[in-house]
Ligand SMILES: NC(=O)C1=CN([C@@H]2O[C@H](COP(=O)(O)OP(=O)(O)OC[C@H]3O[C@@H](n4cnc5c(N)ncnc54)[C@H](OP(=O)(O)O)[C@@H]3O)[C@@H](O)[C@H]2O)C=CC1
C-alpha cells in the first residue's frame with residue numbers, strides 16, 4: 001500500500017463506528033475502490049473504517065495519558081458493583097472484548113497504558129434497535145441499554161450457568177489468539193477469493209453437473225434408453241436452440257417485471273447498508289404468483305399446450321442461459337462504474353473471470369427496480385412451479401392418465417408449498433446472505449434464472465416418463481418428513497428474521513443471546529441454539545422428501561439432494577468464516593455453545 005496513509009500491519013487507533021471510542025487496531029488492508037481500511041481488533045473482529053476514523057497510535061496514547069488523571073466514571077462504578085452487577089459486567093466484558101485498548105475521547109478514563117491491553121475501558125453493551133448496530137453514543141446510554149437487556153443478554157453457557165468466568169477471555173490467551181487471528185487474516189489476504197480459491201473446482205462441478213443434466217435429459221427423451229442406443233454426448237444444435245423458446249422466456253420475464261413494478265403490496269425495508277441507508281423492496285411476490293397462476297390456468301383453458309415446456313426443456317434452458325449471460329455481462333460492466341459504497345466486499349479480486357462469476361455490486365438497481373431481488377424471487381422461482389405443473393400435464397399425456405400420479409402430485413405440492421412460503425415470507429429474504437452480503441454476478445444470475453427452474457424441476461421431469469407407485473405408508477412417511485422439515489425451516493428462518501429486524505421483539509424475549517462487538521447479537525437458544533444452521537436442517541429434510549417419491553432406480557431425481565448437500569455445507573462454511581470475521585470472539589463463544597453446524601450430534 002505505497003500511497004496510503006496507514007500501512008498494512010501498522011498498529012493504529014480506530015474509531016468505533018458511530019461513537020467517539022477509539023481502540024487499538026491493526027491495519028490489514030486498504031481497498032482503493034471503496035477507500036476503506038480493513039482493520040482487525042484484538043479479538044479478531046474485522047471492520048472497515050474510513051481514513052478520518054483512524055488515528056496515529058502514538059499521538060493518541062500521549063493524549064490519553066494526559067487525561068488519565070481525570071475522573072473515571074467507569075472505574076468509580078466498577079468499585080461499587082454488587083455481585084449481580086459483576087456477573088453482568090463480565091458479560092459485557094466479553095461482549096466488549098474488542099475493547100482491549102479502548103480510549104474515549106469524550107469520556108476520559110483513568111486507565112494506565114499498561115492496563116490498556118487487558119481491561120476494557122468502555123462497555124460496549126449491545127443496543128436493541130435494528131439500526132443501532134453502530135450507535136454507541138454515550139456511556140450513560142450504553143448503561144441504560146444494558147439494564148434493559150439484562151435478562152436477554154446472557155453470555156453464560158446454558159449448561160454451566162454458574163461458571164461465568166469460563167467465558168471471560170484471559171488476557172494472556174488473547175495475545176496468543178490475536179497472533180493467530182492476525183495470521184489467519186493475513187492468510188485470507190493472500191487468497192482473497194471465495195470458495196477458498198477453489199473456483200476451478202466450482203466451475204468444473206457446474207460443468208460436470210451440466211453434462212450429466214444434458215445426458216440425463218437426452219436419455220429420458222429416447223424411446224429406447226438402452227446401452228445400445230446411448231445418445232450422442234452432445235445433442236445436435238437444434239436440440240439446444242429455438243428462437244421461439246427464447247421468445248417465450250423473454251415474455252415470461254417481462255410478465256414478471258410487470259407484476260413486480262405494479263404498485264401493489266408492501267414496501268419492505270432491507271437491512272442497513274454500510275452507508276446506513278436502508279433500501280426499499282416491493283414485496284408483492286405472493287401477488288405475482290397468484291396472478292401468474294390465474295394467467296396460466298386461463299391459458300390452458302384457452303387451449304395452450306403447456307407440454308411444450310417438457311418437449312422443449314433444453315431449448316428453454318438454453319434461452320434462459322443466454323439471458324443470464326447477457327445480464328451478467330451488464331452487471332459486470334456496471335459494477336466497474338458503481339460508487340464504492342454500492343459494492344459488495346467480494347468480487348474485486350482483479351481476476352476478471354472470478355469477479356464476473358462472483359459479482360461486485362451489492363444491490364444493482366435501475367431506478368427502484370432491484371435486479372438481484374427480482375431475479376432471486378420471481379422469474380425462476382415462479383417459473384419452477386410453472387414447469388412442474390407442465391410436467392404433471394406431460395405425465396398425464398405420456399402415461400395416458402386422467403390425473404397425475406401420486407408421486408407427481410407430491411412433488412408438485414411439496415415444491416409449490418416451498419415457493420409459496422418463500423414468496424409469502426418474501427421480506428425474510430432481505431436478511432439472507434445473498435441479499436445482505438453477496439454481489440450480483442453470473443453465479444446468482446445463472447442460479448436464479450437457469451439452475452432453479454431447470455434443475456429443481458428434475459424430479460417432476462423424471463416422473464413424466466418414470467412412473468413410481470407409492471404405498472400408503474411410504475406416502476404418509478414422506479408427507480410427515482416434509483411437514484417436519486418445513487416446520488423447522490420456517491420457524492428458524494422466521495425467528496432469525498424477526499430478531500434481526502427487532503432484537504427487542506417481546507415475542508423473542510425468552511431467547512438467550514450473545515452480544516457482539518458490532519452491537520448486533522447472536523441467538524443462542526431457540527432454534528439457533530439447537531444447531532448453527534437450523535434452517536438448513538429443515539431445508540435438507542424437505543429436499544429428501546422431494547426425492548423420495550421418485551424411488552431409487554435413477555440418480556437424476558436425487559440430483560437436487562446431492563447438489564443441495566454440497567451447496568449448504570459450502571454455504572455454512574462460508575458463513576462461518578464471514579461471521580468469525582464480523583463477530584470475533586463472540587462468534588467463537590457461539591460455536592462453543594452451539595456445537596453442531598447442521599445436524600445435531602452428527603455434523
Ligand atoms: N433451495 C435453495 O436452493 C436454497 C435455499 N436456501 C435457504 O435460504 C435460507 C437462507 O439461507 P442463507 O442466506 O444461506 O443463510 P441464513 O439465512 O442462515 O443467514 C446466515 C446469517 O444469519 C445470521 N446469523 C447466523 N447465526 C445467527 C444467530 N445465531 N443469531 C442471529 N443471526 C445469526 C448471520 O448474519 P448477520 O449476523 O449478519 O445478520 C449469518 O450470516 C435458508 O433457509 C436456506 O436453507 C439457501 C440457499 C439455497
Ligand SMILES: CC(C)CCC[C@@H](C)[C@H]1CC=C2C3=C(CC[C@@]21C)[C@@]1(C)CC[C@H](O)C(C)(C)[C@@H]1CC3
Pocket residue numbers: 206376377381418419421422423429432434443444446447448451452
Ligand atoms: C449455480 C450455483 C452453483 C448455485 C446457485 C445458488 C442459487 C440457485 C441459490 C442461492 C440461494 C438461493 C435461495 C433460493 C433459491 C436458490 C438460490 C437462488 C430461495 C429463493 C428458494 C426459496 C426459499 O424459500 C428461499 C429461502 C426464499 C430461498 C433463498 C435462497
